[in-house]
Amino acid sequence: MAKVKETAQVISQERLAEGVYSMWIHSPAIASQAVPGQFISLYCQDGSRLLPRPISLCEIDQEGGRLRIVYRIAGKGTEEFSAYAAGSPVEILGPLGNGFPLEEAEGKRVFLIGGGIGIPPMLETAKALKGEKTMVLGYRDSQMFLKEEFEAVGQVFAATEDGSFGTKGNVLDAIREQGLKGDVIFACGPTPMLRALKAWAAEENMECWLSLEERMACGIGACLACVCQSKDVDSHSHVHNKRICKEGPVFRAEEVEL
């Protein structure tokens, strides 16, 4: 497996919700290697923006050689991406990082939990995962992007912060309200959500895997910008700093301090 940097082509671009966009990219070289939970880096065309933006893979179509990203406009870079039309070139690097350990979940009841813009990587994970799965999605409001696509894969429980749909509150509120049970958690979302899930998994003695996020520069493990605090000494710097881009973004919950 080798990372690929290439000028790929945008296949389609669609607005899913306020500030949330879905882009399909033609990239057989990356699609053929990518696994759920990995990410790609997108480079801006505007030369004043130097750093690539790491964005998780929402869907991987190996046969069609296509990648899908669903992302929120968080600044000028993602705003630029949202303006790319079908046929536009897009500079990308990937696949990067490590995916969710699907083999760990075999024969177990799996929670797939996404919060906010942490929801997209859970879609490909849900599609790739065989066996019993419960999907719990946390949104701000009733603009529930990707929800129908998750419903095509299995049963979905939703929480909204404003209470406009499903459980009012967060994903853990939904899980408690519905009395949901499982053996393994795969999750991606804001740090407070991940912290709560880690604590809950420890209480319930569940296996828990979390996908983390941090600002990145290189995306390949060289610059040491995107570290997280790890319980064990890391293999790179022999301190307690694992690189999210390289050792992550998916970590076993006990492995990281949140």
Added chain:
Amino acid sequence: MINMKVNLAGVELKNPVMEASGTFGSGAEYGEFVDLNRLGAVVTKGVANVPWPGNPTPRIAETCGGMLNAIGLQNPGIDVFARRDIPFLKQYDTKIVVNVCGKTTEDYLEVVARLGDEPVDLLEINISCPNVKEGGIAFGQDPKAVEAITKACKAHAKQPVIMKLSPNVTDITVMAKAAEAGGADAISLINTLTGMKIDVNRRTFALANKTGGLSGPAIKPVAVRMVYQVANAVKVPIIGMGGIQNSEDALEFILAGATAVAVGTANFNNPYATVEVVDGIQTYMEKNGIQDIQELVGAVK
């Protein structure tokens, strides 16, 4: 046949292009994209006597045409470095420059002495990191301190010593002269410029460290000016850096007086940047009938 070889403090580099410390690890990650054999030298990330954990995150922030970093010199310490990174780099036909950092003079000297037994070609002493509370830039903003640390490193070093200078000073030539007086074999400049970014939505600093080092094309004119000034103030060779993204940028530094150049932040934007600079300099020399790169060094007076 054009000649791109340069002599840096008695060490012959196959070409003048290296990468800037801290942007390239020890080469393993970027080795997936570029052939390290094609670089004049690989400059490692700063190495201290013991592992350093670095600063809290967020450690970086993008700015217009640049970026701020406050990594804080996270590194595994000299033991792991000597066991793992030096053997890795020895597989390649390139020169090895080890960047040395420390909190105290003794820290620096411990690493310098330890590297004397290792197959490395040059030492680059980092007295200009703006992101650590002790050491780093504290040694680089006072000419007496610059001269003293240079002298101390020279007394313990078996390899030629490059002093890496900070641009966060009133007059860079004073620091360069102090390094030369201390016996420096070469000077590299510039390290990053101290900067700050505020996130207006969160009403907080963009970096956990509050301040960080500004790098990237935004600082290039400052860097070229300082290289030019230093080239006219000292006799030792200069490694020029600060915002080099392509061969044209690199040539500016060479024409201003740099014997060699380092590509830093550009690696993040383009992992092939280093070899593209090598190729671009060669093309420029061919087009312009330059036989020896030495003809270009400091050619703009």
